[in-house]
Amino acid sequence: MADPILSLVDLRVHFPTRGGVVRAVDGVSLDVMPGETVGLVGESGCGKSTLGKAALRLAPATSGSIRLDGQDIGSLSRSALRPLRPKMQMIFQDPFASLNPRLTVGSILEEPLVVHGRGTASERRERVAWLMEKVGLRPEAAARHPHEFSGGQRQRIGIARALALSPQIVVCDEPVSALDVSVRAQVINLLTDLRSELGLAYLFISHDLSVVEHVSDRIAVMYLGKMVEIADRRTLWTRPRHPYTQALVSAVPRPDPSDGASRQRIRLEGDLPSPIDPPSGCRFRTRCPIATAACAESEPVLRDFGPGHRAACHRADG
């Protein structure tokens, strides 16, 4: 088996605040293989975006290791990290905040090449035109500014920028959440086309399980800074083990209600507890429909439930 392109081991990201330490990510381990798409789902505030940013060293990791293509980047200085940056890029959520409003699209796309000293000026122009064509934009539009484009087009520009340096893995942080429903499918299809054409690996972060299910090979579910379940897409969808995953899966509307087992909608009560002071034992127990007294005492660890299928629940039986 090949080595993972991205490997996170026991990653923690804690932010000190006035009210206490926010444990945004609290000990998550995750591997992404070359060419693989790993989906990361969870509610707003569960730490999934922070995890993605920490993997790129855009948020400071408190402890744990980050290995990119076999190399430990968690402890590298910012300048030592720079030459490795091209291997891993990011696509952002908000297509209006992710592009510098004062630069033309051409210079936004050329900039990664300039920063890494790739090619001559004319080669870079060719590359920019190639990138724009790849993401379905007319290369003539390079002279325009971001505000002259729609949200979907701007997200395409963000994707082209992420691809400029030929990365091996791209962290997609809610790439379609800010888009109109009508253009979501287009952007998702573009991402999947680019993946097969360029052999990309994705860490695909979203709060929307139906989007993640569409693109992912494997899916990881996060709750309050912890990973609660990980499995390949099919298994997670048909045999979720963790009650939180079961609730998420049951909440996704199905086009055909007769598809699969008849699903009962599981309603979760209450809000996400504060990551400053998480519940004792199992963090999900305060909202869990099947929690017992034992769940408050010890924290469940990830257990195997089949090949590549692991879940962290005391009550799930093998």
Place this chain on the structure above:
Amino acid sequence: MKSFFRLFVRNRAAVAGAMILLGVLAMAILAPILYPDDPWDMVAEPYLAPGANPDYALGTDMMGRDLAAGIFHGARVSLLIGLVATSVALLLGVTIGALSGYYGGHVDRALMRLTELFQTIPAFLFAIVLVAIFEPSVTTIVLAIGVVSWPPVARLTRGEFLGLRSREFVLACEAMGMSDVRIILRHCLPNAAAPIIVTGSLMVATAILTEAGLAFLGLGDPNVMSWGTIIGAGREVLRSAWYVCTLPGIAILLTVLAINLVGEGLNDALNPRLRNR
């Protein structure tokens, strides 16, 4: 650029201010042509009232120096000091504010304590002290005004940079491995420029006033004649020859007013949040 001009022109007061400012600028440019002689030269009898002698339309001071020549040459000095001192203040303030807001943490705390240290001293008194310690000259006056006026610029720039630091396009720059210098200069600064330009334009007016105040107190450069110098010299004869103080005073008033109007107009035109109100 076109829309900027359209928005600026929509503000009538700003256009009037720009006109006055152009007039002052013309005075500064034409001074050596219209009044080729040194404004310090005693050219006529002293205490000539304005209009009494058509050769010296604005009259003369107690030494028989032509007031019109003084005011024209004074425009050069006042505008020059205003612009250069503001540039010094912007250079200091933007650098300190940008580093503070971009890096945060210890850098931010250290630089902000330094800024507060400067802010606790009243600006004008501080300028007097600085000029008094170093010989009064155009250079020391410019540096003194610059040193006392950068803290508000630093605070403003810091605030803008704090907001920009976590914007996604800045994170994207970091993710692609861009150097901090390039992120600050090419991505943050242009997006923080509008409020800095507005503040800078208003600071020119303050700098002109400060210079006039220093010259009034006898702390002007003795080799150049600024508006403040003339007022300072004329204050002893305020009751017998009011016009010696009043005429350069009006010049200062109009220039400072014009700069403030233009600054307001720039604010309207550059600040997108106020557009279409």
